[in-house]
Amino acid sequence: MITIVDYGVGNINAFVNVYKRVDVAVKIAKTAADLHDAQRIILPGVGHFDHAMQRLNDSGMRETLDDLVLKHNIPVIGICVGMQMMANYSEEGTLEGLKWIDAVVRKFDETKINQITRLPHMGWNDVAPAKLNPLFMGLEKDAIFYFLHSYYFDCNHQDDIVASSEYGIQFTCAANHRNVYGIQFHPEKSHHYGEILLSNFAKL
Numbered sequence: 001m002i003t004i005v006d007y008g009v010g011n012i013n014a015f016v017n018v019y020k021r022v023d024v025a026v027k028i029a030k031t032a033a034d035l036h037d038a039q040r041i042i043l044p045g046v047g048h049f050d051h052a053m054q055r056l057n058d059s060g061m062r063e064t065l066d067d068l069v070l071k072h073n074i075p076v077i078g079i080c081v082g083m084q085m086m087a088n089y090s091e092e093g094t095l096e097g098l099k100w101i102d103a104v105v106r107k108f109d110e111t112k113i114n115q116i117t118r119l120p121h122m123g124w125n126d127v128a129p130a131k132l133n134p135l136f137m138g139l140e141k142d143a144i145f146y147f148l149h150s151y152y153f154d155c156n157h158q159d160d161i162v163a164s165s166e167y168g169i170q171f172t173c174a175a176n177h178r179n180v181y182g183i184q185f186h187p188e189k190s191h192h193y194g195e196i197l198l199s200n201f202a203k204l
Helices: 012-021 049-058 062-071 191-202
Strands: 002-005 026-029 040-043 076-079 103-107 121-126 144-149 151-155 161-167 169-177 180-183
Touching: 002 012, 012 026, 012 191, 040 062, 040 191, 049 062, 062 076, 121 161, 144 191, 151 169
Parallel strands: 002 026, 002 040, 040 076, 076 180
Antiparallel strands: 103 151, 121 144, 161 169, 169 180
């Protein structure tokens, strides 16, 4: 069973549709009570860091999520801004992050980007796994995913880096610390590559 956190930020239906296609049960959590039997959690997110953090803080689910993730070690994956929220803080805003992974979210340096349209980083890009990880089973070579972001996840510990991509610089696009996973790209928009990754998460 996959539980998707619905705090008003993120395309919930896209994840539901992917899991229906791969025949994995899914439920949507809008309250703390909806989370009580969560086995695996998806934390989606789009838009501004502070807006997303405030919506989650105001949802009534923050304390329960912290308990499930930090005390009960329930596997969780943050996607796009959902990943960024797992860091200590973001240069985009002033609110504290969830601090589930020791990292900082930084803005791309536009002077290092050769494209005419520099930010956001938008479109398909190669993703290179940095090490073996169950999230990337079957995606070790030639995997491409869809990105849409202007900030990237900067891990303070090399061991937490799972995969990288390139946009002016090499940046971390997937991280993992214990039961906490984060991916900067959008698997729900990445066709069969995204289906493989989301199916892998369901098997953790």
